[in-house]
Amino acid sequence: MSNKKNKKVMVAMSGGVDSSVAAALLKDQGYEVIGLTMCFNLPDAKTGKPACCGVQAIADAKRVADILGIRHYVLNFGQELQKKVVADFVKQYSLGLTPNPCVRCNELIKFDSLLKKALGLGMDYLATGHYARIEKTAGKYFLKKAKDKKKDQSYFLYRLTQEKLKRLLFPLGELTKDKVRQLARIYKLPVSEKQDSQEICFIPGTYQEFLKSELKGKFFPGLIKDTSGKVLGTHQGIPFYTIGQRDKLGIACGYPVYVLKINSNKNELVVGKKEETLKSKFLVQDIIYPGAVLKKKTRLMVRIRHLSPQASAWVKPIGKKSEVTFKKPVFAITPGQSAVFYKKDAVVGGGIIEEVLQ
Amino acid sequence: MNNKTKTRKVYLDYNATTPIHPEVKKTIIEAMEFYGNPSSLHEPGRKVRGMIEEARGKVAAFINATPEEIIFVGSGSEANNTVINLSSCPACGTCEASGCKTDKKIITSTIEHPCVLEAAACQKERGIRVSYVGVDKFGKIKIDEYQKLLKEKTALVSIMMANNEIGTIQDIKKLCQMAHEQGALFHTDAVQAVGKLEVDVKELEADYLSFSAHKIYGPKGVGALYIRKGAAFCPFIRGGHQEKGRRAGTENSLGIIAFGKAVEMRKKEMAAEFKRLSALKSLLKAGIEKNIPDIQFNGHPQDSLAGTVNVSFSGAEGETILLYLDMGGIAVSTGSACASGSLDPSHVLMATGVPAERCHGSIRMSMGRDTTDKDIDYVVEKLTKVIKRVREISSVSIGVNHG
Structure with a gap:
């Protein structure tokens, strides 16, 4: 000081x-x-x-x-x-x-x-x-x-x-x-009433429009299936969907459907009921530890998206990756998003969600 | 970077603007007493009218023009816009001569100041054809290309005398002759040249020539346009009889009077300063060459403004260099100005064939009447450290702790 x-x-x-x-x-x-x-x-x-x-x-x-x-x-x-x-x-x-x-x-x-x-x-x-x-x-x-x-x-x-x-x-x-x-x-700063910025700064309109122009010719319509493999409809191209998404699927089957899985190899979306989006185990890669590297299975609080409630989970290091298992299943674990590990208020590590296991 | 000693201040951005000459400052302060509107018929008005005309005489004589051939305008940019606009002024009979209502075109170069390039682009929108003559690696107009372009009916040519970024000086006399041979009028933006080089409009035979007070130790907000007697003209700003109906608006009397004093001082100091700046430029270039590896000077090795050095440093960004130098009390400039909303590398360097990567690592240092050899020693010393630092940080990595 x-x-x-x-x-x-x-x-x-x-x-x-x-x-x-x-x-x-x-x-x-x-x-x-x-x-x-x-x-x-x-x-x-x-x-x-x-x-x-x-x-x-x-x-x-x-x-x-x-x-x-x-x-x-x-x-x-x-x-x-x-x-x-x-x-x-x-x-x-x-x-x-x-x-x-x-x-x-x-x-x-x-x-x-x-x-x-x-x-x-x-x-x-x-x-x-x-x-x-x-x-x-x-x-x-x-x-x-x-x-x-x-x-x-x-x-x-x-x-x-x-x-x-x-x-x-x-x-x-x-x-x-x-x-x-x-x-x-x-402090009499002229910006005191300025609005907060919420959007992704490099995207002028919606992210779908942005991706459409950036990925011109690189996405194709494909099938939407349920977990049993039954075809329910078609999608516009996988870049425009995210896990847990409910809107803009264009499917009417008597109950609300959610994106459960994006199968990029087959250019397919798998959808299902809300309870089917609840999962508890996933793999994290590209991990950063700000302090000590995690060596053994540890109980930590894990957050899988910005401002989502954190939840108690076991984090088990497997080589350079980690396997995270929530105590209770959570909604829409999304590959590509980050999983951040907390001990009380402190960040002890985190990485990118690679794959949802179960 | 050095927080113990008080930082020395070195201003190396004279091509952007210059400090007001102490004698000019005195003149401005004295002139402040005189407030009359020069168009008024009473005594206060007549007094200021007299002072303005005296200034016009000095400004005209400085480039070997007659007073009637000079109009005062708001800036070099206004002078340039006024001339470029001649080519599409449908309201005016005289513009027939400069090409509107015909299929003639304008020729300008790829390294002009934005005020010329954008004014030309605007003419394009109005249906005037615009051709851009390229430059060689030193920034000199490609004569063959120019000759070819002139073969098509051309109303007006506008080519700058000395470039603001790289300092390259064109052979305006020759370019002007070639234009005249094809029946085109010739304008030169001499904002960077007047007051640094001998400029004689009679010898050049130019039809129009623009220059500005604040580049020659006068105040901002006043420029001059030379219009050869008999050359086609059409006012850009209308609505008053000022400047013999050629530029409306109450005269900037303080600015004009100061402009007169500024050229008077230039006349006294220019020749000696040219020699001094040439020596300082050699000193600066030698210092950079000796102390800093992987550099390249831009612009013409000889035909270049005495005070201007443009240099590229590989593996360093101009903006970062500028920031670091400013922290060390040294003011320079870069071609790519982000604050103006552009990431594009300097159009001038690009036109000379400098690759984009090198353009981004370029800075311009421009010296003037207050620059000393001690300043240059200091700049070389600081610059050497800054470039080393900037190159280091772009290759260094800040520790990563992966699992």
Whole structure:
């Protein structure tokens, strides 16, 4: 606390209320702050979406930086986003998976390329307006859920390693969104009433439209079957469906049907009743452990999508993968999404759901 | 990067804009006393009218024009737009001469300032044909290609005298002669040239020439357009008798008076400064070459502005270099400006055949009257460290702890 005056921090400023308040708080705490807006050169959507990353966002961030009296820069990460996140997003969907681009962007762009630039610039830390906390316990850094459980973004940040965590600051981790807006008004920041961005930033309209144009000619209509193999209808192409989906299936069979499985090899969807979407065992790959690597079967809390309730499960390491078994079956375990392992509020690991076992 | 010593400030972006000359500043402050509208017939108006005409005389003489051949406008961009717009002005009889209502076209180059390129693109929308002449790897107009393009009926040619990004200077006299031989009018955007090179419109025989005050230590918001006596003209901004009906709007008297002082000072300082900047440029280039591997200079090795150095660093992005240098108190510029909403690499470097990858790693350093050899030593030292750092971080990986 005492030597913050000598510490330099780069704040990734999107022009939104969260990162603006993050910058203001750090400045108040005595850090030497510089602001940086990542420009992704996204199509300037006429619809007003996406709410971040455009020319207006840059102008907003600059205004906030001016008010705070900090330096502000813009760096272009458009090509990197395209190469490392968007291309992967499209590919995953084409394989019948449901990727999470925000997890990838955090891992590969914000907390890699940008972090490197910050450190190279002689910064001590990189800060963002994410709702999460970092705590140091027994010499190890842990990512923990935000105090505001409704805003908690730890699910998107689980791929941060020790080396990264020790260089990061999340000043909003202890605050609620209401409090953040209140602070924005107190700091007289012109973005205090700006709406939250919810959508995937690089998709101007719906993700189906986006995939249709990106995957032109690479998807085909196919059959929809029930679990017994009976044909119930046809689908538009597997990229447009996700596990647990109920709408837009175009099937009338007397009861609501849900997507149970996407069979990309056969270009088939398997659907069934809601109770059939309840599963308990799945395999996780591409696992990251921020602290200690899990060596033996452990009971942990596991979350399989952003803000879904976490549930108790056994996590059993098998080579580089892990087998997760929930105590009680859960709805729509979705390959491509991340499974994040928590011990109380702390993230202890996580990976990508590869396959649902039973 | 060095947080112990107070950072030295070095401004190397004179091609973007220049600080106001102290003498010009004095002139502006004195001129502030005079508020009359130069169109008014009373004494306060007449006083300012006199000051404006005195400035017009100086500005005209500076490029060997007559005062009637100069109109003051709001910027170099306005001067350029005014000329390009001549080609499709249906309201005006004079435009017949410059090509509208005929099947003639405009020729411009691929390395022009956006204000010329976008004005030309707008003419295209209005049905005027536009051809773009390419440049060689040094940024010089391809003469054969130009000759070929001129063979088709051409109303107007617009080619810049010196390029803002790479500094390459064109042989305007020759280009102008070739255009005239084919009956085309010739305009040159001389915003980067006037005040850095000797510019004589009579010798060049150009029909139109644009320049600006803020590039030569004058204030922003005032430019000048030379219109050769007898050349076709049609006002871009209408609605007043100012500038003899050629540009409406109450004159920016402070700006114009300051412009006059700025050229007066240029006349005194230009020749000596040219020599000094040429030496500094050699010093800067030699320093970069000696200390930093994998670099490439862009632009013409000889026919280039004395103060301009454009260099590509492989394995480094221009924007990152700019940011790091700014943190170290050094102001430079890049071709790709993200803040303006574009990721595209510099159209100028692309036109000279520089691959996109190298364009992204390019910065422009432009020197001026306050640049010293100490500044250059400091810049070389800082730049060496910055490039090393930027190259390191793009290859380094931050630890991953997989299961």
